[in-house]
Amino acid sequence: MEMQLDTLPKLLKRNFERWGNREIAFRDKDYGLWNEYTWKDVYENVKYFSLGLLSLGLKPGERAAIIGDNEPQWYWSSFAIQAARGITVALFTDAIPDEIQYIVEHSDSKFIIARDQEQVDKILAVYDKLPKVEKIIWWYWKGMRKYEQSFITSYEQVKELGKKYEESHPKAFEKNIDAAKGEETANIFYTSGTTGLPKGAIITHRSLIGSAESTLTLFDLTQKDNILCYLPPAWVGEAFFTTVPHLVMGAKLNTLEEPETIFHDIYEITPNMILGGPRQWEGWVSKIRAKIEEAGGLEKLVYKMLMPMALKVGKAIEEGEKLPLWRRILHWFVDLILLQAIRDKLGLTKCRFAITAGSVTGTDTMAFMNSIGVRLRQVYGSTEGGMISGHRSDSILTRTIGPPLPGVEVRVSGDGEIMIRSPYLFSGYHKNQDAYEKTVRNAWWYSGDAGTIDEQGHLIYMDRVTELAQLSSGEKYAPQWIESSLRFSQYIKDAITVGEGKECVTAIINMDYENVGRWAERNHLTYTTYTDLSQKPEVSKLVREDIDRVNKQLTPMTRIRKYVLLHKEFDP
Known part of the structure; x- marks a missing residue:
């Protein structure tokens, strides 16, 4: 009988048993060349690094932090921590030393896994303030040869410890995976802290897998598909749309060589699924x-x-x-x-x-x-x-x-x-x-x-609730949303709403002169200037139709009751 696939390492183990060396799981670009890793490669990396962490003393429920770019070792380290029934704490790569100190200290992380010299140096700047951190583990060699501190070691050295640990603890890795439960914590994701210090949200394996599976009802992703993997692993959205679907469906993860090579790398990958924020699109x-x-x-x-x-x-x-x-x-x-x-x-x-x-x-x-x-x-x-x-x-x-x-x-x-x-x-x-x-x-x-x-x-x-305005009746409304919805019209160039402490919402509107002008020509409406056109009753009616469109999406009390169509454009 198949075990319940309620943790990320269980999914990894299932994929290894299903595909082994026959299917590519991960592709990473380095020095212009694509390196391919099968499910067996991934499984063995995770296995021996996880056993290495056990040999260093990682216990169930303990935390280990990771800071670095989207590279195979980031994900393998995270899976390894979780396979040891530990908890991954993800840090953004641009975190400054003080931010690293706060999150590592607050999470009681026992180990920090870092990509390279840049990240290690930031950790060392605050290391004296992190008494609970026992090891710093790096995975990219460049610039790391000069470090001789005993608490600094490499990813490969930890893997070697894992191989030795297996000799005296056979099947320890597999037993840990089988014993884990979906309600155990997989990650602590720290929020941005816009209203104070960052808060560490506790996310279970069951929550991650359930959210991803629910989302996959929208996207018929398959094992043959390629997923672009470039957003920060410290952002939970990256897990929902790349890491977890990769494990659930077996789709291939593809990471970039550098953030600057994104367009060239995408051209080579031709991904089937891409997640991006507004800035990326x-x-x-x-x-x-x-x-x-x-x-x-x-x-x-x-x-x-x-x-x-x-x-x-x-x-x-x-x-x-x-x-x-x-x-x-x-x-x-x-x-x-x-x-x-x-x-x-x-x-x-x-x-x-x-x-x-x-x-x-x-x-x-x-x-x-x-x-x-x-x-x-x-x-x-x-x-x-x-x-x-x-x-x-x-x-x-x-x-x-x-x-x-x-x-x-x-x-x-x-x-x-x-x-x-x-x-x-x-x-x-x-x-x-x-x-x-x-x-x-x-x-x-x-x-x-x-x-x-x-x-x-x-x-x-x-909008955020804190950004809402309030009418004199106490009813709240979203000024920015109403304004952006009005600007959605091809006939409205800009809009400002007024209503804070007032009886109703009023919109002050600038028409889009070029588009309204074309509309006027098509409808044989003569005009001379911007001012003349803006004051035509026909144009007022045209704008009114867009206001009605927006009002349909608002509660009765927050609808635009009055509007002014200005005779000139807003000052820049």
């Missing part, structure tokens, strides 16, 4: 536009002729419009002539799952990616709440973050705060029970995010 759009500017005359001409057609389709897709047959045929032609080449240059020809998370991605970026045939899908989750919602392939509404995932319940409190009840919630804050009890009440986690649920059951993220 905006970078892709900027790269496309820069490439076009560098292109020759004919290529640039083709782009300028055909891209507007593609963008119209992207906008229509974004707004949920059903395209007529003639438009679909035209888009197929544009795709054949132009868009396939763009996707090929970006390495996105095989990308079936383009995912954006972290914060709401701009509508222009979403529309552009849609226009080139890369369907961006928004997902929503958090360190404490796990994965919460996401777009299904047949229901992508740009202004939402999708319906709740299987097993996840979502409510909105009377104050407009998003509340989550889920089997994948975090288990508490390390050494901070008071903070946990403030955010989790009656099994519901209060997210601190403001939002609403639309008629189709999609969750709409508005």
